[in-house]
Amino acid sequence: MMSLPFVLFACAVGAAWMRQRGVSMGFWALGLIAMLVLFRFHVTEVLMIQL
Amino acid sequence: MSADLSKLLNAIGLLAISTVLALALVDQLWFGDLPCPLCILQRAGFFAAGFGIALNLIFGPKPSHYGVAIVGAIAGGSISLRQIVLHIIPGTGHYGNDVFGLHLYTWAFIAFAAIILGCAIMLLDDRQFSRAEPMSVRLKVLPLSALLLFLTLAIANIASTVALCGAGLCPDDPKTYMLLQGG
Numbered sequence: 001m002m003s004l005p006f007v008l009f010a011c012a013v014g015a016a017w018m019r020q021r022g023v024s025m026g027f028w029a030l031g032l033i034a035m036l037v038l039f040r041f042h043v044t045e046v047l048m049i050q051l
Numbered sequence: 052m053s054a055d056l057s058k059l060l061n062a063i064g065l066l067a068i069s070t071v072l073a074l075a076l077v078d079q080l081w082f083g084d085l086p087c088p089l090c091i092l093q094r095a096g097f098f099a100a101g102f103g104i105a106l107n108l109i110f111g112p113k114p115s116h117y118g119v120a121i122v123g124a125i126a127g128g129s130i131s132l133r134q135i136v137l138h139i140i141p142g143t144g145h146y147g148n149d150v151f152g153l154h155l156y157t158w159a160f161i162a163f164a165a166i167i168l169g170c171a172i173m174l175l176d177d178r179q180f181s182r183a184e185p186m187s188v189r190l191k192v193l194p195l196s197a198l199l200l201f202l203t204l205a206i207a208n209i210a211s212t213v214a215l216c217g218a219g220l221c222p223d224d225p226k227t228y229m230l231l232q233g234g
Contacts, residue, residue, distance in 0.1 A: 002088065002221050003212035005095035010205035012102055016109045017198070028102050028119065032126060035095045039130055041220060042088040 005035040054112060057179035058194060061107040064169060065197040068101040071162055072204045075155070079211065084147050085228075088221040089134045091212055093159045096127015098208075100166050101201055108194040112179045117170040124170070128163030131156045146224075 008031030015024035075094055078084045086094070103120025107113070134156040138145045145154055153161075173179075215221060217229040 001219055002091055002216045003209045005092070006098065006205055006209045006212060009095065009098040009102055010202060010209065013105055013198070013202050013205060016102075016106055017202075019109070021106070021110060024102075024106070025119075028099065028123075031095070032099055032123065035092055035099065035126060038088070038220075039092050039133075042092070042223075043133060 002038060005031045005038065007031075008034055052176040052179045054179050057112040057173065057176075058108060060173065061104050061112065062194040062197045064166075065101055065104045065108065065201055066193075068097050068104065068162075068166070069197065069200045069204055071159075072097055072208070073200075076204070076207060076211065078148070078155070082148065085215060085225045087134075087146050087223065087225065088216075089130055090147070090156065091208075091215075091221060092130045093127055093134075093156065094208055096123060096130055096159075096163065098201075098205055099123030099126055100163065103170075105198055105201060108198055112173075114174060114180065117174050121167050121170050124163045124166040128160055128167070131160040131163060135160060 008027050012024045012027035012031060015027055072094060075086070075090075079086055100120045100123035103116045103118070103123060106116040106119060110116070134146070137143070138154075147155055150158060212221075214228045214230045215225055222229075
């Protein structure tokens with residue numbers, strides 16, 4: 001699951017290479033969403049920054 | 052700035068991002084410094100930002116492509132900032148080796164800030180967007196090399212992440228490659 005953003009970004013670069021700008025932007029947006037969702041899953045530790 | 056010069060600068064920028072990603076892989080494979088989940092997501096952030104630069108190389112410079120790079124860099128920078136804040140209080144530990152006194156997530160934040168600054172500076176010149184002359188041949192090798200390296204590193208990161216985390220989420224402090232250990 002953690003490799004999903006890389007897969008989507010690689011697909012985005014591949015689609016751009018094939019001159020499919022709209023498709024590549026779609027892959028990029030999905031990759032960004034996947035990245036942020038995974039970030040949310042991994043941000044479980046409470047910050048302790050009280051001085 | 053001509054479109055050709057813009058393309059050359061974008062190729063250098065994409066090579067710089069690829070160098071950062073390649074060094075992260077070297078640190079992982081050569082020095083055995085396995086990446087944490089947030090480290091992996093910061094690598095993904097570099098791909099999100101680098102994709103905007105790649106669009107400039109493939110389709111020519113456009114403000115929207117710089118926007119893509121800036122959005123990707125903000126997302127990646129947010130993740131690295133979160134990791135910096137996790138360890139900002141003395142005595143709260145750190146993750147991984149340091150390089151010139153700063154840990155890799157701190158360097159990542161600096162790199163993301165540099166990407167945003169670089170894109171902002173490039174956006175200051177409008178002449179690159181009104182391209183009348185055809186792209187010159189001499190610039191083709193460098194952008195192509197940068198794109199190939201970027202795509203290769205994306206595929207390498209897919210393999211590395213699958214080997215490290217398998218099909219699920221990564222452990223917070225990985226000690227070994229999950230796939231090679233059979234789960």
